[in-house]
Amino acid sequence: MHVTVIGAGYVGLVTGVSLARIGGHHVTLVEKNPLRLAELRDGMVPFEEPGLQDALTEVLDRVTVVESVDQVEEPDLVFVAVATPISESGEPDLTQIRASLQSLHRLPDVHVCVRSTLPPGTSARLPLMLNRTDGSRISTNPEFLRQGSAMADYAEPSRIVIGRFPETSEDHLSVLEELFEDIKAPRLIVDVSSAELIKNVANGFLALKLSFVNEVAGLAEEYGVDVDEVLSGIALDPRIGSAYMRPGLGFGGSCLPKELQVLSAAGRRQGLPMHVARAVSQVNIEQQDRFSRSILEELPAYGARVGMLGLSFKADTDDLRGSPAIHVARRLLEADHEVLAFDPAVRPERAREAAPGIQIVDSAMDVFRGADAVVIATEWGIFADIDLTQARDLVRRPMLFDGRRLLDPAVAVAAGFVYHGIGRQSRAPSQRDKPAASAVRLAVDGDGE
Ligand SMILES: NC(=O)c1ccc[n+]([C@@H]2O[C@H](COP(=O)([O-])OP(=O)(O)OC[C@H]3O[C@@H](n4cnc5c(N)ncnc54)[C@H](O)[C@@H]3O)[C@@H](O)[C@H]2O)c1
CATH class of the missing domain: 3.40.50.720 (NAD(P)-binding Rossmann-like Domain)
Structure with a gap:
């Protein structure tokens, strides 16, 4: 045809x-x-x-x-x-x-x-x-x-x-x-209005799962438990499961954040408050702000150098639309810190447009050079393979913020880094390593749609 x-x-x-x-x-x-x-x-x-x-x-x-x-x-x-x-x-x-x-x-x-x-x-x-x-x-x-x-x-x-x-x-x-x-x-032939809602509601529900686990991750941090253990425990209930239940620094992209606003606006037009859709959005923004604050709290008031690994809204794409990494970069730049970033797919000019003032470097290792903190903002697989012992020699202060829970905290600590991860207890090299927390490996999903 x-x-x-x-x-x-x-x-x-x-x-x-x-x-x-x-x-x-x-x-x-x-x-x-x-x-x-x-x-x-x-x-x-x-x-x-x-x-x-x-x-x-x-x-x-x-x-x-x-x-x-x-x-x-x-x-x-x-x-x-x-x-x-x-x-x-x-x-x-x-x-x-x-x-x-x-x-x-x-x-x-x-x-x-x-x-x-x-x-x-x-x-x-x-x-x-x-x-x-x-x-x-x-x-x-x-x-x-x-x-x-x-x-x-x-x-x-x-x-x-x-x-x-x-x-x-x-x-x-x-x-x-x-x-x-x-x-x-399976084919589903439905009225055009049902088709609209199927798409909007599917994305809204995926976002709901992510915001819920992100909120739970915050609670786990406060209570000093590893959220993996909590999620492993609830995943065994077949009504809950583990799909699309992976905490992170927030979801982005052109779809999920948009669909929540679309659902809220659609409800508003019909006189419905849409409490859940609005809350899911708020939690997502708060998650990105909370993560940004956790980095800022560990830095001097201004003038620090922060390295960022990843800028796209998730791995395997160059898309910066709604990217939590860009949100974090902007917060750091607003506080007058220097931000050096590497992303394997994002074109440097696009990154500079999205976060004016950001500096783009040529490799993941360059991000560590002279850094006061390094942030993992996108879950690109290559970042999991970084030689942290070599990276440790390049930084000014060995501070790692893992916004995607990509690294094994024990490995980071053994290499000499202070490790902060979402839903995990922060760990410094002086602390004794604990065994890996999670008994059940949780499915790894992209924040996609
Ligand atoms: N990106 C996703 O993951 C995804 C997933 C499911 C659904 N969607 C939906 O699909 C739609 C497209 O999303 P996308 O991410 O591909 O968008 P996009 O912005 O990447 O692509 C849209 C393209 O359309 C072109 N365009 C706009 N008007 C045109 C015209 N009159 N003539 C010719 N070209 C024109 C633009 O230049 C752009 O290249 C959106 O409604 C989005 O919500 C996106």
Whole structure:
């Protein structure tokens, strides 16, 4: 089939490349950002997503990249995967959706499926935005992929949700079914409004789990217990389990924090207080602030040098949107400390834009040079392999803040560092090492969506 995808970001590019690779379809990517467009035209993926570059290279002969829908001949279906940000007040900003759908007015009969995340109550406007009298050739298909494992998530999703209008035709649904025929996953065809809520609520619930375990981690620290032991104990209850229950310095990205605001705003419009969604958001911000304060408390009033390992909102992506690492970096810079950071994927200019004043160094080891404290802010696997004994010789003060619980505290202490980890007791080299706390290994999840 011939498929057009509007928006070649994390969702659109993964969708387009996967349609070409798995289904052998011919895909036209429409991308208006000139930098992304230029890189795509050179056959390069403009951001970090494991496996995506190889997959794109493999299917280059079936993928065309254009800057405008005007350059597209009528395809069998158009997927829309542009961003749906929110305003400060949490109200949905559908500017990119509206512009994309307006650009399709010249194709009045084309099948259109919106993969972008739509806030509650907004799908109903899609036919009007497309200048159509009904939704017979329109659907929604919320995407659940997680950055960092997006290629696998596309190929093996937990479910495929299709949102349909009352008048969405069987013909339209069979085009979609043909495009997804190689994907083995439960199908759920529901009303467009239900599809919106499934996506928003799924993200809200994931965020709820993370904020809850983060709050519990704080409590564990105060009571001098290791949160791993607490989580191991509750994980054995099959009603609770261990998935997506890993404490950290807070969740970020373009989805989870946004969805909480979207849920709160949607409830507010209906006169519902949405206490839980608002609290989950507050706990997440407080978690990042609390971690920042714990670092600041160990530093002189100003002028210290802090090394940061990781800047992206989670491992295996270069995405800085909503990144807790950036939040912490800004707090340190505001307090007039020097921040030197290394991230294996983030482009230095993007980091400097996100946290003006930050200095980017070339390697993880450089972060330790002359540092008064080193912070692990993103759970990149390479940071777990750092030779801490060698790193100890480079620092001015041996202070480690593990915001991702990536290191074994005993190893850090044995190398001569004072170790502070979320949900763990702080430990200094003079203390006797204790055996590893957790009896049950907890699943490691990314803060993705
Ligand atoms: N990133 C994720 O992990 C993820 C997961 C599930 C769902 N989503 C949802 O998917 C949607 C896209 O997210 P994303 O992270 O891929 O966003 P993104 O910002 O990375 O990509 C959107 C792309 O669309 C392009 N664009 C915007 N308007 C355009 C137009 N009129 N014509 C051509 N190109 C246009 C932008 O230049 C950008 O490159 C959002 O609604 C998001 O909430 C994202």
